[in-house]
Amino acid sequence: MSRIKSCFEQLKKQNKKALIPYVAAGDPNPDITVDLMHAMVHSGADIIELGVPFSDPMADGPVIQKASERALVYGTSLTDVLAMIKTFREKNNTTPVVLMGYLNPVEIMGYERFAKAAQDAGVDGVLTVDIPPEEAEDYVPALKTHDLDPIFLLSPTTTRERMQHICQYASGFIYYVSVKGVTGTSALDTDEVAARLKIINEVTDLPVGVGFGIKNAETAAAIGRVSEAVVVGSALVNLVEQNAHNADGNEKIIKDISQVLSSMRTALDA
Amino acid sequence: MTSDTQTETRLSDMPDKKGHFGQYGGMFVPETLMEPLEELKQAYIKYMQDPEFLEELDNDLKNYVGRPSPLYFAERMSRELGGAKIYLKREDLNHTGAHKVNNTVGQMLLARRMGKTRIIAETGAGQHGVATATVAARLGLECVVYMGAEDIQRQALNVYRMKLLGARVVSVESGSRTLKDALNEAMRDWVTNIDKTFYIIGTAAGPHPYPALVRDFQAIIGRETRQQIMEHEGRFPDALVACIGGGSNAIGLFYPFVDDQEVSMYGVEAAGHGLETGEHAAPLCAGKPGVLHGNRTYLMEDKHGQIIPTHSVSAGLDYPGVGPEHSWLKDIGRANYVAVTDEEALDAFHELTKVEGIMPALESSHAIAYVKKLAPTMDKDQIIVVNLSGRGDKDIHTVATIDGIEF
Numbered sequence A: 001m002s003r004i005k006s007c008f009e010q011l012k013k014q015n016k017k018a019l020i021p022y023v024a025a026g027d028p029n030p031d032i033t034v035d036l037m038h039a040m041v042h043s044g045a046d047i048i049e050l051g052v053p054f055s056d057p058m059a060d061g062p063v064i065q066k067a068s069e070r071a072l073v074y075g076t077s078l079t080d081v082l083a084m085i086k087t088f089r090e091k092n093n094t095t096p097v098v099l100m101g102y103l104n105p106v107e108i109m110g111y112e113r114f115a116k117a118a119q120d121a122g123v124d125g126v127l128t129v130d131i132p133p134e135e136a137e138d139y140v141p142a143l144k145t146h147d148l149d150p151i152f153l154l155s156p157t158t159t160r161e162r163m164q165h166i167c168q169y170a171s172g173f174i175y176y177v178s179v180k181g182v183t184g185t186s187a188l189d190t191d192e193v194a195a196r197l198k199i200i201n202e203v204t205d206l207p208v209g210v211g212f213g214i215k216n217a218e219t220a221a222a223i224g225r226v227s228e229a230v231v232v233g234s235a236l237v238n239l240v241e242q243n244a245h246n247a248d249g250n251e252k253i254i255k256d257i258s259q260v261l262s263s264m265r266t267a268l269d270a
Numbered sequence B: 001m002t003s004d005t006q007t008e009t010r011l012s013d014m015p016d017k018k019g020h021f022g023q024y025g026g027m028f029v030p031e032t033l034m035e036p037l038e039e040l041k042q043a044y045i046k047y048m049q050d051p052e053f054l055e056e057l058d059n060d061l062k063n064y065v066g067r068p069s070p071l072y073f074a075e076r077m078s079r080e081l082g083g084a085k086i087y088l089k090r091e092d093l094n095h096t097g098a099h100k101v102n103n104t105v106g107q108m109l110l111a112r113r114m115g116k117t118r119i120i121a122e123t124g125a126g127q128h129g130v131a132t133a134t135v136a137a138r139l140g141l142e143c144v145v146y147m148g149a150e151d152i153q154r155q156a157l158n159v160y161r162m163k164l165l166g167a168r169v170v171s172v173e174s175g176s177r178t179l180k181d182a183l184n185e186a187m188r189d190w191v192t193n194i195d196k197t198f199y200i201i202g203t204a205a206g207p208h209p210y211p212a213l214v215r216d217f218q219a220i221i222g223r224e225t226r227q228q229i230m231e232h233e234g235r236f237p238d239a240l241v242a243c244i245g246g247g248s249n250a251i252g253l254f255y256p257f258v259d260d261q262e263v264s265m266y267g268v269e270a271a272g273h274g275l276e277t278g279e280h281a282a283p284l285c286a287g288k289p290g291v292l293h294g295n296r297t298y299l300m301e302d303k304h305g306q307i308i309p310t311h312s313v314s315a316g317l318d319y320p321g322v323g324p325e326h327s328w329l330k331d332i333g334r335a336n337y338v339a340v341t342d343e344e345a346l347d348a349f350h351e352l353t354k355v356e357g358i359m360p361a362l363e364s365s366h367a368i369a370y371v372k373k374l375a376p377t378m379d380k381d382q383i384i385v386v387n388l389s390g391r392g393d394k395d396i397h398t399v400a401t402i403d404g405i406e407f
Helices: A003-013 A030-042 A062-073 A078-091 A103-109 A111-121 A139-145 A160-169 A190-203 A217-224 A234-243 A249-269 B031-047 B051-065 B075-081 B100-113 B127-139 B149-154 B156-164 B179-192 B210-218 B220-233 B248-257 B324-331 B342-356 B362-377 B393-402
Strands: A018-024 A048-051 A097-101 A125-128 A149-154 A174-177 A208-211 A229-232 B024-028 B071-073 B085-090 B118-123 B142-148 B168-172 B197-199 B239-243 B264-272 B288-292 B294-299 B336-341 B383-388
Touching: A003 A018, A018 A030, A018 A062, A018 A208, A018 A234, A018 A249, A030 A048, A030 A078, A030 A249, A048 A062, A048 A078, A062 A234, A078 A097, A078 A103, A078 A111, A103 A111, A103 A125, A103 B288, A111 A139, A139 A149, A149 A160, A149 B031, A160 A190, A160 B031, A174 A190, A190 A208, A190 A217, A217 A229, A217 A249, A229 A249, A234 A249, B024 B324, B031 B100, B031 B179, B031 B210, B051 B100, B071 B220, B075 B085, B075 B342, B075 B362, B085 B220, B100 B118, B100 B127, B100 B197, B100 B210, B100 B248, B118 B127, B118 B179, B127 B142, B127 B156, B142 B149, B142 B179, B149 B156, B149 B168, B156 B168, B156 B393, B168 B179, B179 B197, B210 B220, B210 B248, B210 B324, B220 B248, B220 B383, B239 B248, B239 B362, B248 B264, B248 B324, B248 B383, B264 B342, B264 B362, B294 B324, B336 B342, B336 B362, B342 B362, B342 B393, B362 B383, B362 B393
Parallel strands: A018 A048, A018 A229, A048 A097, A097 A125, A125 A149, A149 A174, A174 A208, A208 A229, B085 B383, B118 B142, B118 B197, B142 B168, B239 B264, B239 B383, B264 B336
Antiparallel strands: B024 B294, B071 B085, B288 B294
């Protein structure tokens, strides 16, 4: 059984919701990432979403764009990101790791080579923002051959018919983008999200994670009441940005992010 | 084997239903954009067969844009180069001074039919931004144009023109602060304001259906050329030449000839400081296939798949990708892609100005620069048609600065 699947089954038994933090690998420097991953697990993260830096992140708002830019100053490549995960796996063999990024770095490596390298490194799922199932004829089989879960997005503009189509290709979990917009958007309407999740749950048995617009413990808890998982990204990356250029920045970043995640964990479990 | 009833696939039948030109093109976008793109595709299919729509488009092209644009025999330039006869397709004479308006007039009619009230666009040199702001002003629609901070400096005149036309010009400070970043920002706006917003993409790139849609609106260039060259010469040209940034003026000229194998095609990219220096904007000549801005196409990228900075003296060519149909035409060998340097383009700018009294845009100067190489290798009874895609007024400041002149 995949780590993602068993993670959700465990949580279900305990009647808990998954907390999924997102950080960009190599942000603000490559030294921090593995330590930060362990710290996030310690503070209550169930699954880690690790952003692969890309020069042209067109689905991301300014906060995550800048995270990519900071990581690219050090030339953090997809290969580097996989090496970080391999190191993380030396001490943690249970927490699922999902790569989130754009297609071009994967494309240039080649789907098969990428999938094999990701599996070897200990990756569990891959969310590529700019590949809808229509273009994923070769991509999905390559991932599945190497036991990687293809994670797909559903959005407020996705029709029921498309949901059915997309869910045929997805495994692990479904990522519901809660708002029309880019990452870091503020306006999130919990009632509307709940209504959409009801439809998604009719279409698929896969667990659904909700992302975009989750700012704090309060919004995390509100979304946790209607979904199986909450994804929090820009709120954490903001904390990276605030300390990106400080001398003892890495320490402070790990502390700040741990604090926010702990408060979200507590709110989710309450 | 062959019979009259056998239906052959023609090159002009592309793209396929999913928007692919061979392995290129497609729809590589975040999920939120899939449904709006489907809506756009349906509207495009419907209205491109709607006689009323086509009549309105024809009328606008004739009376607002000023079409047909002349096909001018550049007699003195032909004589000086001592080879093929050179004809200039005068897109510089269109309203707003470039070919860009052919497409914005068309997309604006689509936007109105789809009930959209807000228009956004990206722009590099500012010609597409001006052409968009122009048609938005005419219909009284809100218009936001995204432009890289770097380009805003280089093209101050066009920025002011857009503002005069009532558009809001948003300076894009992310990434390399040029056209590609403006495109990212326009996509982000579109994803956020999808309900009432129509995104007018200016080149034959981006996710399906844009490459096909922009091509079809620009194909008026090639259709007129077919007729006009028959009137002048009684036969088709031997070669077509056009500059390539994203490639909309080139595909507009090439597409109506794509099934006529006897007509050679040359797309001219920006070699910047020289292909060997790496400082250029020539993905077809020196890049490799990848995925950016919604389509698979040739890109300027590093070995890790990051998009790399481009350079060209001409802002309109300063883009790391290219329309997917060009990538396909390159791979199947139907069109030739070449590159000329900043210096060669500047020489051509001066030469055409002096010899024919026509001041070309720096983008179009790249096409002229290649004609200077091609024409002498051809016979005197052969014919070249070059797309003079825009006029050079917007570039006078750039040229003057390079020549060491201050105003």
